[in-house]
Amino acid sequence: MNAEFDIAETLDVKGASCPMPVVKTKSAIDDLAEGDVLEVLATDPGSMSDIDGWAAGTAGVELVDQEEGDDVYKHYVRKTE
Amino acid sequence: MSTDTPDAPSDDTPSRAELAARVDELEDALAEATSEDDTKKMSIIATKGTLDMAYPPLILASTAAAFGYEVTVFHTFWGLDILHEERSKNLKLSSVGNPNMPMPNAVAAIPGMDRVTTKMMEKRIANNDTATIEELLETSLDMGVEFQACQMTIDLMDYDEDDFYDGVTTGVGAATALQDMADADIQLLV
Structure with missing residues (x-):
């Protein structure tokens, strides 16, 4: 998928709408180790802006990449601390 | 001659x-002052208990918790119903007083219409995979949001402390809410 980072875990929140993609991403990140990248698969179009905003405003996480597919929005979030 | 303060002590x-x-x-x-500012705080006062008005405080509370905020939601008057284990599963949408409803108020006021509009909204919520109130509340509790039930209105509404979800704080009043608001970075009345 992306050669620049390895995906430690994938979170499937397809179908879920606001605020669940962000809330579940936060819970999934808590279970990862520092440096791990979480892949989030969502169908909520608002998740593009929301996960970006969440990552920017939250300590210890970094948005690595976002991809807008045909039906699925993919987000890659690294745990930094 | 200089008027400057002399250097000599x-x-x-x-x-x-x-x-x-x-x-x-x-x-x-x-x-000390700056280290205390590391954790942001949000304080919400939830006063409404209709199905539509139950969502904003819970959505903002769970999202702020995901940001790492310390969140307190103080529930008073009809807002108590959101924390009431039984009543929270049965919140109603009012069909009157909302000009955006696809029916005139004269029709909306017919007995039973609130039940109809509530069913319509519940169906939309289910079809859209929107989280239910119960789901949002349980999620927020898991994330460490502090839900407080105003003692004065618990007594006023004749509710019992055992009626509320596990983890809800009772025995608090306006002074507690005010103190939370004074300490918070964001204060909202819903």
């Missing part, structure tokens, strides 16, 4: 050691 000029001690003291106070 007089009796009321602090010594270098006194100034150094004062600087240390101020630096400590600054470090």
Whole structure:
């Protein structure tokens, strides 16, 4: 998928709408180790802006990449601390 | 002749050691003040208990918790119903007083219409995979959101402390809410 980072875990929140993609991403990140990248698969179009905003405003996480597919929005979030 | 203050120390000029001690003291106070600001806080007062008005406080509370905020939601009057285990599963949408409803108020006021509009909204919520109130509440509790039920209105509504979800704080009043609001970065009344 992306050669620049390895995906430690994938979170499937397809179908879920606001605020669940962000809330579940936060819970999934808590279970990862520092440096791990979480892949989030969502169908909520608002998740593009929301996960970006969440990552920017939250300590210890970094948005690595976002991809807008045909039906699925993919987000890659690294745990930094 | 110069009018500048002379450099030579007089009796009321602090010594270098006194100034150094004062600087240390101020630096400590600054470090303490800024370290406390690391965790942001949000305080919400939830006063409404209709199905539509139950969502905003819970969505904002769970999202702020995901940001790492310390969140307190103080529920009073009809807002108590959101924390009431039984009543929270049965919140109603009012069909009157909302000009955006696809029916005139005269029709909306017919007995049973609230049940109809509530069913319509519940169906939309289910079809859209929107989280239910119960789901949002349980999620927020898991994330450490503090839900408080106003004691005065618990008594006023004749509710029992056992009626509320596990983890809900009872026995609190306006002073508790005010203190939370004074400490918070974001304060909202819903």
